[in-house]
Amino acid sequence: MAEIKLTKVVKRYGALGVVHGIDLSIAHNEFVVLVGPSGCGKSTTLRMIAGLEDISDGEIRIGNRVVNGLPPRDRNVSMVFQNYALYPHMNVRENLGFGLGIAKVPAPEIERRVNQAAEILGLQPYMDRLPANLSGGQRQRVAMGRAIVRDPDVFLFDEPLSNLDAKLRGQMRVEIKKLHQRVKTTVVYVTHDQVEAMTLADRIVIMRDGHIEQVGTPAEVFERPVNVFVAGFIGSPPMNLIDAVVTTEGLRPAARLADGVVVPLPAGVSVSEGQRITLGLRPDDITPQGHGMPGTGETLRLEREVALAEPLGTETILFTRLGDKEIQAKMLNPRVVTPGETLPFVVDLARLHVFDAADGRSLKA
Amino acid sequence: MTLFRSPRAVPYLLLTPALVVIAAVILVPLAVSLWSSFTAYNLTRPATLYSFVGLRNYARLLNNADFWWAFGRTLVFITVTLNLELVLGLGLALLVNQVTMGRKVLRTIMMFPMMFSPILVGFQFKYIFNDAVGLVNNALFDLGLITQPIPWLVDGTLAPLSIMAAEIWMSTSVFAILLLAGLLALPKEPIEAAKVDGCGPIQVFRHITLPFLMPFIFIAMTIRSLDVARAYDMVRIMTNGGPAGRTELLWTLMARVGYQNSQMGMANAMGYVSILTSILFTVYFYRKLVVARRYMGGVE
Numbered sequence: 001m002a003e004i005k006l007t008k009v010v011k012r013y014g015a016l017g018v019v020h021g022i023d024l025s026i027a028h029n030e031f032v033v034l035v036g037p038s039g040c041g042k043s044t045t046l047r048m049i050a051g052l053e054d055i056s057d058g059e060i061r062i063g064n065r066v067v068n069g070l071p072p073r074d075r076n077v078s079m080v081f082q083n084y085a086l087y088p089h090m091n092v093r094e095n096l097g098f099g100l101g102i103a104k105v106p107a108p109e110i111e112r113r114v115n116q117a118a119e120i121l122g123l124q125p126y127m128d129r130l131p132a133n134l135s136g137g138q139r140q141r142v143a144m145g146r147a148i149v150r151d152p153d154v155f156l157f158d159e160p161l162s163n164l165d166a167k168l169r170g171q172m173r174v175e176i177k178k179l180h181q182r183v184k185t186t187v188v189y190v191t192h193d194q195v196e197a198m199t200l201a202d203r204i205v206i207m208r209d210g211h212i213e214q215v216g217t218p219a220e221v222f223e224r225p226v227n228v229f230v231a232g233f234i235g236s237p238p239m240n241l242i243d244a245v246v247t248t249e250g251l252r253p254a255a256r257l258a259d260g261v262v263v264p265l266p267a268g269v270s271v272s273e274g275q276r277i278t279l280g281l282r283p284d285d286i287t288p289q290g291h292g293m294p295g296t297g298e299t300l301r302l303e304r305e306v307a308l309a310e311p312l313g314t315e316t317i318l319f320t321r322l323g324d325k326e327i328q329a330k331m332l333n334p335r336v337v338t339p340g341e342t343l344p345f346v347v348d349l350a351r352l353h354v355f356d357a358a359d360g361r362s363l364k365a
Numbered sequence: 366m367t368l369f370r371s372p373r374a375v376p377y378l379l380l381t382p383a384l385v386v387i388a389a390v391i392l393v394p395l396a397v398s399l400w401s402s403f404t405a406y407n408l409t410r411p412a413t414l415y416s417f418v419g420l421r422n423y424a425r426l427l428n429n430a431d432f433w434w435a436f437g438r439t440l441v442f443i444t445v446t447l448n449l450e451l452v453l454g455l456g457l458a459l460l461v462n463q464v465t466m467g468r469k470v471l472r473t474i475m476m477f478p479m480m481f482s483p484i485l486v487g488f489q490f491k492y493i494f495n496d497a498v499g500l501v502n503n504a505l506f507d508l509g510l511i512t513q514p515i516p517w518l519v520d521g522t523l524a525p526l527s528i529m530a531a532e533i534w535m536s537t538s539v540f541a542i543l544l545l546a547g548l549l550a551l552p553k554e555p556i557e558a559a560k561v562d563g564c565g566p567i568q569v570f571r572h573i574t575l576p577f578l579m580p581f582i583f584i585a586m587t588i589r590s591l592d593v594a595r596a597y598d599m600v601r602i603m604t605n606g607g608p609a610g611r612t613e614l615l616w617t618l619m620a621r622v623g624y625q626n627s628q629m630g631m632a633n634a635m636g637y638v639s640i641l642t643s644i645l646f647t648v649y650f651y652r653k654l655v656v657a658r659r660y661m662g663g664v665e
């Protein structure tokens with residue numbers, strides 16, 4: 001059993017705080033992804049779990065042991081580094097078997113496990129090559145193989161795919177997912193690519209400036225972001241965030257945008273007259289008539305002029321204006337749209353997000 | 366004259382002074398000394414420079430016990446000092462690498478011994494090891510460890526050790542500096558990977574740090590083996606080959622044969638044998654270096 005529990009974990013470099021007392025529980029065999037912008041402390045957190053960075057304050061448990069004082073080798077974790085960190089003077093076979101050799105596993109057993117890992121990762125043709133003579137993708141697989149042969153309690157990944165090209169990254173993402181289904185273990189995976197986060201995670205941890213902003217399943221953080229930051233970070237293209245002021249003149253609270261458009265707010269939003277808010281509208285939820293998911297609930301129709309169209313094949317991203325912002329809308333089953341064309345857009349009101357403009361908190365119940 | 370004016374001649378013309386100097390100070394002496402090693406050249410009788418004797422000098426060398434003793438002693442001297450310097454230099458480099466503040470100052474201090482002329486180091490150690498007034502004996506006396514002065518430079522076993530001590534004192538920092546450079550260039554990631562893979566500090570050193578330092582070690586070995594192979598000044602000052610030839614190395618023997626006995630032809634033959642040996646050492650270390658460097662191509 002290897003659940004991980006972080007309690008008020010703090011990391012300071014001298015006077016500079018980098019991680020500010022985070023709490024996080026990771027269940028046995030759970031795949032948890034840490035995401036956040038560059039410099040938010042993801043790697044630092046991961047390295048504290050690995051034991052490569054000491055913990056300034058708080059406590060980390062792996063299984064039922066407090067590991068604060070333990071060196072990495074006593075934690076039974078494997079780590080895949082962003083730049084692979086292969087041993088340059090060892091060939092692929094030696095790289096894979098190194099950890100087992102250190103653990104004094106008998107040679108035939110090492111051989112068996114190395115071959116097994118090589119087979120899973122398709123590394124057999126390269127077993128006698130040095131890392132210098134491998135491509136980026138191959139090195140990445142060796143790094144992964146080195147982690148899995150040891151059969152650790154916990155896998156730690158630090159942006160393992162960030163050095164690969166888009167296609168390979170997609171492939172490797174699928175491989176990692178499959179691997180986790182096959183080799184059930186606890187995984188902590190760091191990335192700043194939110195697509196990786198959404199596709200791989202059982203749960204996503206969104207970090208900013210050394211704090212955890214939200215923890216939840218991909219669906220939760222996508223559909224119920226707790227604040228503007230999470231809302232803007234998760235989802236691609238990103239959520240449109242539009243400033244507005246609450247008006248209660250109508251039957252129910254609505255948002256008045258800078259350009260005079262009034263958008264009724266969904267039920268269960270607690271606001272007061274004149275309150276400044278930020279409306280969150282995903283591109284998926286503002287679509288040209290006949291080119292979106294059939295909405296189930298209430299909708300709002302808006303005529304908008306398209307400034308730019310980005311065809312992506314199965315969908316087109318349309319740029320238009322709403323309030324005082326340029327916003328993005330998504331067109332499914334696209335047809336050719338010429339800039340300057342005015343289209344009837346449909347906004348799915350039930351899926352609107354409402355945030356307090358002052359502190360960014362979600363106002364949705 | 367048009368030949369000299371053609372544009373293609375310009376680089377050669379510009380290089381001519383340098384080539385002339387190189388020829389005058391290197392090529393000609395080299396050729397003359399090589400030639401003289403095939404003659405019975407005696408400094409006191411210049412005409413002998415032209416009495417060609419073929420391989421006679423070399424043939425005599427092969428049967429000359431003094432030469433082979435000096436040769437063997439030089440090899441032992443090289444082996445012992447280089448290995449001790451390696452161990453000490455590595456230790457020093459590892460220690461300095463641990464230091465976080467004032468590393469530059471330490472690095473500079475570490476280089477002090479290299480800044481002294483070997484002759485001065487020789488005098489200094491001759492004084493330190495002097496049996497009557499030397500520091501070592503005085504210290505040992507005061508500590509009550511000895512009652513009789515130890516004849517450091519006169520005893521047949523202690524004299525070579527004293528010279529080695531001086532040599533090591535002077536040149537350990539060559540290793541330390543080069544290895545420190547290696548340690549500073551050491552990539553962090555493989556070390557961290559090894560820690561996660563289960564290595565303790567000693568295993569990290571043995572499996573990651575040391576292989577990475579190998580090229581640096583071989584560079585230092587190459588430089589130092591050439592240096593030590595021509596050790597002369599310090600030995601000349603400290604013992605002058607004595608007692609009873611127990612510290613006679615190749616170059617002190619050569620100087621004795623060439624200048625004291627005036628047998629320049631013979632001395633030059635010895636010189637060529639020792640140069641060939643040095644070249645073999647260099648080639649050996651260089652090969653090792655190339656092998657060790659090959660896999661470092663993967664460091665990123």
Ligand SMILES: Nc1ncnc2c1ncn2[C@@H]1O[C@H](COP(=O)(O)OP(=O)(O)OP(=O)(O)O)[C@@H](O)[C@H]1O
Pocket residue numbers: 013016018036037038039040041042043044045192
């Ligand atoms: N050794 C150090 N000394 C001082 N500050 C450091 C040190 N290492 C990291 N930091 C700081 O800690 C913060 C968090 O760094 P960390 O590497 O965890 O970021 P990250 O979230 O992994 O970012 P990225 O996505 O760019 O990898 C950064 O602001 C960084 O400058």
Ligand SMILES: [Mg+2]
Pocket residue numbers: 042043044158159
């Ligand atoms: Mg990072």
